[in-house]
């Protein structure tokens with residue numbers, strides 16, 4: 041089978057030069073949960089996200105005498121899980137060539153928000169590698185390769201709405217993301233911090249356990265594929281009520297598959313449910329905002345600009361993001 045890296049990279053990489061790249065984090069409105077091939081990191085279903093503008097990761101690569109990885113200014117132990125993952129990903133590009141580099145990763149997401157993600161990290165790393173080794177790969181190919189770092193990274197190469205197509209090629213060459221050209225200037229996201237501690241289980245392990253043991257998982261891939269198409273249609277039509285209801289239902293259905301896993305898996309905490317109950321109460325009274333949650337306890341709301349003051353009143357500590365208001 042074609043190796044994706046051999047297929048798109050030159051046989052020999054040039055000596056590295058300094059390169060810096062930024063990638064925004066993203067939140068899926070239609071979730072990726074479950075792999076059809078763990079080795080190639082291929083998803084069972086397509087997914088659709090919104091990028092988080094200036095919340096993301098900046099990565100710089102510099103020539104060095106030996107590999108070195110730093111995170112937010114601190115040089116990491118090479119045996120740490122972060123450094124190991126970064127070097128393993130670099131090795132996929134280097135394919136045995138001795139090209140040591142220093143990788144400096146800075147998350148612009150406030151660490152306290154507990155939302156720093158592998159999505160922006162692997163997307164920024166891929167872009168920095170592309171620059172450092174003068175690859176000039178098209179973004180679609182960079183997105184495809186970033187999948188080997190983390191699936192959600194495929195969606196972090198663009199601002200705005202982005203769709204990751206599951207693809208059909210057994211080698212995964214067609215499983216990458218594409219931007220959904222549908223700017224929606226009034227679209228807003230609120231991040232509601234519930235818990236910033238380390239998560240109980242990585243999303244990778246959590247989805248593996250769910251696929252392997254949850255009796256509610258089998259209907260998920262088809263449902264998620266249908267949700268993804270319907271959510272994209274609602275984005276393109278700027279039909280906020282339909283989009284919000286679908287995104288919230290999709291997130292809760294994903295969490296339901298986890299709760300039915302054996303043993304049960306849940307990332308949601310009492311505080312997450314309190315946020316949901318307050319939201320549902322406010323929605324019954326007319327607030328147009330909807331929730332989505334990932335492999336963690338924090339809750340993200342989506343709403344339109346005109347609901348901003350009410351969201352702020354209900355959740356005074358929320359961080360509000362204007363996904364189309366970034367300055368490149």
Ligand code: DP6
Pocket residue numbers: 067068070071072073081087158189190191192193243244333334335
């Ligand atoms: C719940 O992209 O972190 O956030 O591909 O194993 O690295 P790996 O998983 P990852 O999973 C993200 C899961 C999710 C939903 C989503 O972002 O679509």
